Amino acid sequence: MVQALPPRPSARSAVPAFRVMEILAAVERLRAEGRDVISLSAGEPSAGAPRAVASAAARVHECNDHLGYTPPLGTAPLRRAVAEHYERWYGLDVSPEDVAVTTGASGALVLTFLAAFDAGDRVAVCRPGYPAYRNTLAALGAEVVQLDCGAGTRFQPTPALLDAAVAAHGPLQGLVVAGPANPTGTMLEPAEMAGLARWCAEHGVRLISDEIYHGIVHGAPAGATGPGGGPYRGASAWEHDRDAVVISSFSKYWGMTGWRLGWALMPRDLAAPVAALAGNISLCPPAAAQHAAVEAFTPEALAEAERAVEQFGRSRRLLLDALPDLGWGGTAPADGAFYLYADLGAQLERHGSSLEWCRRLLEEEAVAVVPGLDFDDAGGHRTVRLSFAAGPEQVEEAITRILRFQSRP
Numbered sequence: 001m002v003q004a005l006p007p008r009p010s011a012r013s014a015v016p017a018f019r020v021m022e023i024l025a026a027v028e029r030l031r032a033e034g035r036d037v038i039s040l041s042a043g044e045p046s047a048g049a050p051r052a053v054a055s056a057a058a059r060v061h062e063c064n065d066h067l068g069y070t071p072p073l074g075t076a077p078l079r080r081a082v083a084e085h086y087e088r089w090y091g092l093d094v095s096p097e098d099v100a101v102t103t104g105a106s107g108a109l110v111l112t113f114l115a116a117f118d119a120g121d122r123v124a125v126c127r128p129g130y131p132a133y134r135n136t137l138a139a140l141g142a143e144v145v146q147l148d149c150g151a152g153t154r155f156q157p158t159p160a161l162l163d164a165a166v167a168a169h170g171p172l173q174g175l176v177v178a179g180p181a182n183p184t185g186t187m188l189e190p191a192e193m194a195g196l197a198r199w200c201a202e203h204g205v206r207l208i209s210d211e212i213y214h215g216i217v218h219g220a221p222a223g224a225t226g227p228g229g230g231p232y233r234g235a236s237a238w239e240h241d242r243d244a245v246v247i248s249s250f251s252k253y254w255g256m257t258g259w260r261l262g263w264a265l266m267p268r269d270l271a272a273p274v275a276a277l278a279g280n281i282s283l284c285p286p287a288a289a290q291h292a293a294v295e296a297f298t299p300e301a302l303a304e305a306e307r308a309v310e311q312f313g314r315s316r317r318l319l320l321d322a323l324p325d326l327g328w329g330g331t332a333p334a335d336g337a338f339y340l341y342a343d344l345g346a347q348l349e350r351h352g353s354s355l356e357w358c359r360r361l362l363e364e365e366a367v368a369v370v371p372g373l374d375f376d377d378a379g380g381h382r383t384v385r386l387s388f389a390a391g392p393e394q395v396e397e398a399i400t401r402i403l404r405f406q407s408r409p
Contacts, residue, residue, distance in 0.1 A: 012141065020041055105262035109132065110136060125176045207237055311392060315338070
């Protein structure tokens with residue numbers, strides 16, 4: 001009798017681990033040991049959810065009569081509130097039926113990738129870029145085409161880069177963009193978004209725009225405003241292409257990371273597939289979070305979120321002012337979100353790689369920073385990402401510790 005081979009993990013599961021999450025685990029361990037760790041690793045706003053949202057969640061749990069399953073794509077009140085949000089921020093006419101509420105933006109990405117692409121489809125992503133795009137696409141059987149987006153294009157894709165990718169790899173079926181982007185914080189300006197949307201329409205490519213950091217903007221492009229001259233929040237793909245998918249979330253602007261609640265604006269052809277997939281994969285998004293999140297769109301909650309954005313701006317200024325003393329190489333523009341993406345420059349001569357620099361910084365000075373390897377599998381050994389979502393006081397102390405670490409012989 002031939003001995004059968006034991007079961008094994010699937011080949012599709014062999015994706016790289018997200019180092020940010022590993023670093024968070026190390027931070028938790030060191031804090032449990034009594035170390036005073038400053039974490040500039042996760043993109044997690046320190047202020048947390050607006051008070052109105054937290055109070056609503058407490059009422060929902062106290063009553064305990066709204067915590068059953070909801071419809072797969074979210075409750076009607078929340079879908080309506082998200083749709084109205086697009087009128088206020090972008091002047092867009094969005095129907096509640098266009099909105100799919102999901103288990104975080106991550107859930108929206110998985111549902112979108114499943115609904116929009118078949119195994120073997122070519123989907124372009126930016127390098128450096130958020131690793132979950134390429135890793136999730138790869139696990140689902142897509143062929144990931146990485147676009148090298150460096151300082152020359154402000155770390156964003158261009159039609160020229162897409163033309164080159166098609167020439168090298170063949171026709172694309174999808175393009176994933178983000179503005180502000182993770183890890184660079186670089187915005188997609190309105191004209192750039194319009195150009196990418198036009199290229200995708202001309203080539204039959206599905207555009208997926210991750211707009212999770214919209215609202216966290218540190219200075220708008222020249223002439224860019226919101227509806228009626230209001231604040232500029234970012235360039236949305238749906239301003240140009242209703243066949244695009246827009247991904248967003250309550251995690252960043254509203255500081256609701258652990259609530260695991262996001263959404264997608266769906267083209268009509270994807271509405272039924274996304275609904276069917278959502279009902280099978282997650283049944284529904286978290287019910288309590290949905291009921292509470294309606295309060296995120298109240299004037300009081302929006303004012304709290306704006307105050308948090310002001311604090312991000314203060315933290316950003318501290319880091320930018322410290323760059324000459326830090327002595328690193330080039331940095332991304334950091335014009336949105338709450339990240340600084342930097343080349344370590346001369347520090348690489350002492351430490352060899354960003355991974356070793358981050359390891360020693362955490363060990364010696366209890367400051368957690370993420371090496372660029374998560375975001376760029378080609379040049380990430382030179383770079384680091386600092387999240388300044390922790391607040392100005394933490395950032396200021398972190399800078400002091402980093403300078404002390406780098407001054408040691």
